[in-house]
Amino acid sequence: GSICEIIHTATLLHDDVIDNSLLRRKNKTANALWWNRKCILTGDFLLARGLRELVKINITPLYLVFSSTIEDLVRGEILDMNSHKNLFLSEKEYYQIIQYKTASLFNCSVKSASILASSENQIANIETFGYNLGQLFQIRDDFIDYFCESIDSGKARFSDLKNFTMTLPLIKLVSKANKDELNFLSNIMNVNSISDNDCNSIIEMMNNYHVGEEIISIIYNLINDLKKILDSFPKSNVKDEILRLTEELIISN
Numbered sequence: 001g002s003i004c005e006i007i008h009t010a011t012l013l014h015d016d017v018i019d020n021s022l023l024r025r026k027n028k029t030a031n032a033l034w035w036n037r038k039c040i041l042t043g044d045f046l047l048a049r050g051l052r053e054l055v056k057i058n059i060t061p062l063y064l065v066f067s068s069t070i071e072d073l074v075r076g077e078i079l080d081m082n083s084h085k086n087l088f089l090s091e092k093e094y095y096q097i098i099q100y101k102t103a104s105l106f107n108c109s110v111k112s113a114s115i116l117a118s119s120e121n122q123i124a125n126i127e128t129f130g131y132n133l134g135q136l137f138q139i140r141d142d143f144i145d146y147f148c149e150s151i152d153s154g155k156a157r158f159s160d161l162k163n164f165t166m167t168l169p170l171i172k173l174v175s176k177a178n179k180d181e182l183n184f185l186s187n188i189m190n191v192n193s194i195s196d197n198d199c200n201s202i203i204e205m206m207n208n209y210h211v212g213e214e215i216i217s218i219i220y221n222l223i224n225d226l227k228k229i230l231d232s233f234p235k236s237n238v239k240d241e242i243l244r245l246t247e248e249l250i251i252s253n
Helices: 002-019 030-057 060-082 091-116 120-147 168-176 179-188 196-208 211-230 237-247
Strands: none
Touching: 002 030, 002 060, 002 091, 030 060, 060 091, 091 120, 091 168, 120 168, 120 196, 120 211, 168 179, 168 196, 168 211, 179 196, 196 211, 211 237
């Protein structure tokens, strides 16, 4: 778990530099405080330290899990960068990006734990749980970026949109928009910066098409899928705690 978190922290440092994010969880990001070069090198250092700690465990299957995960994280970041300003990014492409960029790390955490616990008989359920939990986390985060105020979410509102990052709310809107609305969205994707007025116009369009409600429904479905997977495991305090944490991801409509 600690190795996963070291790698996770490294990816956050790199992500904030790539996205030019200045706020995370209501605090200034490292690159806002100490500039990009130090953050990139610190992220590299943490990746190296995580792998060094992994070698100490000396369990070969874990090497494959963690090396594949780091490869997926980089692949996801590249695909994400290539999708910027691509107004017609498909849902299939979006889910591929978040599987690499986010869900792979969640899967790494639960799969490596199952290897250490010698739970090979449950490996398929465990992997599905990890990927679904990662998708849930990312979709929830994408929802928050559009529909929650910064003071509540701890991140700058509309940061994905202002970075021209295509996430599920905008993809859903594009699939429903009429010709004039598509022209408006296309023009926005071709400017150097997106104004708050434009962001508010997009939110109004999303509300008209009930995009927020649709995303919440997806979140609820993923939570229910996670609960079904948990039902396949014996009752325990750990299972109850995971269930409680999963239910905390519910967003009220």
